Amino acid sequence: MLKMLLLSLLLIPTVCAGGDISLDQAVEQAKERVNGRVISAETRERDGRQIHNIRILTKEGKVRRLRINADGGRRQNGRRR
Numbered sequence: 001m002l003k004m005l006l007l008s009l010l011l012i013p014t015v016c017a018g019g020d021i022s023l024d025q026a027v028e029q030a031k032e033r034v035n036g037r038v039i040s041a042e043t044r045e046r047d048g049r050q051i052h053n054i055r056i057l058t059k060e061g062k063v064r065r066l067r068i069n070a071d072g073g074r075r076q077n078g079r080r081r
Contacts, residue, residue, distance in 0.1 A: 020050070020070050020071055020072075021052075021068070021070060021072070022070075023041055023042075023043050023052050026041070026052035026054060026068040026070070027041050027052075027054055029068060030054040030056060030066045030068065031056070033066065034056045034058060034064045034066065035058065035059060036056040036057050036058040036059055036064070037056065037057045038054060038055070038056050039055050039056065039057050039063070040053075040054070040055045041053070041054045041055070043070065049069060049070070049071060050069075050070035050071070051067050051068070051069060051070065052067070052068045052069075052070055053065065053066075053067055054066045054067075054068065
């Protein structure tokens, strides 16, 4: 619990400053949002922006996919078709 709190405090300045977040930071952010095990993580370019794509296996056995914008760490909605 303390580890998560310290990690979230480390992420706050990066997100608030609007700076880029690394794939590792995005993975930690995703693990906080979805309780489970990360099964893949990669960064791709989408519409001229860097997007971190993270897949997490939940404790219920479902795979959750999160897209996090590398610029500021905001979660991306919608699916690419």
